Amino acid sequence: MSESRKPGEEYVVIRHRPGYRLRRTLILLAFSITAAVVGYAAGMAQGGFRFSVAEESRDRLEEQVEQLREQNREASQQLVNLDRGRTIDAEALNQARRTIVELETQIASLKADLTFYKNIMAPSETSKGLQVDRLNMQQERQDDTYGFKLVLTQIGDNKSYISGVVAVNVIGMRNEEKEVIALRDLSDDIDDLGVRFRYRYFQDIEGLLRLPDGFEPLEVQVVARAEGNKSSRAERTFDWDELTEN
Incomplete structure (x- = not known):
């Protein structure tokens, strides 16, 4: 059955390709998945780099902290030694002073005794x-x-x-x-x-x-x-x- 064509009307002929739209949709989906995978991999690679740099920084800081702790322990021990040394020196000085006082007292006593016996044995007129x-x-x-x-x-x-x-x-x-x-x-x-x-x-x-x-x-x-x-x-x-x- 034929249709009558009106004056001035044009017809466009479109090639019929079965499954084309489905294939295009699948290609776009595959491309999107691939781009996502590549981006994720790149992000993981960059993130891993940053993580290793952070680990290295952390290790260096821990090492510096340990060094500072060791220096603090050494300084504390030196301070204890100095305090102990000062205490020992002070005790030794006090003991020396007490000994000197005791010796001076003994010397004074001996001199008094010597004078005492001299006066007895060789008196003045x-x-x-x-x-x-x-x-x-x-x-x-x-x-x-x-x-x-x-x-x-x-x-x-x-x-x-x-x-x-x-x-x-x-x-x-x-x-x-x-x-x-x-x-x-x-x-x-x-x-x-x-x-x-x-x-x-x-x-x-x-x-x-x-x-x-x-x-x-x-x-x-x-x-x-x-x-x-x-x-x-x-x-x-x-x-x-x-x-x-x-």
Whole structure:
């Protein structure tokens, strides 16, 4: 059956190709998948490079941190050694100072003893016979208790003994009045007003004394008397503050 053609109308002839559109769609899909795979691979390659660079940076930083830690440990140990060395040096210095003080004290004591014996064996013309050499006073733990040591000597003639008695009195104030107290009344080690002595070179008289309440000591008076053919008298007064200042 034929159709009539109108004037001015044109016909276009299109070639019929079965499956062309399907093939084109498949090609575009394949190209897209390929491009995606290539892009993913490139991205992975670039990302892997960045990851390895980060790992290297991390390793370097960890190494630097470990080096700093080691330096810190060494510095800390050096500081400990220096502190320990300073402590040891300070202890050694203090020990040396204590030793020096002890040696100086011993030297002073030896010099005093040497002078003491020299005076006994080779006296001067003005000091011969019975002498009150010295009195030492040392405060005990109780404030009102003192240890005492009185030394009597015989200067010059030591071939024979000298004997006699010595009296010790503590002079002070109580209730605003002057008071003299015998050593016998202050010490349980002394029984008599006059302490007997007998010696050739020297004799020590030692003991403890306790001051009564309200008594303020000022001086200690020592009076020694020799009897027989060496009859003589020696007297000496000691300031209490000077005796107890140590």
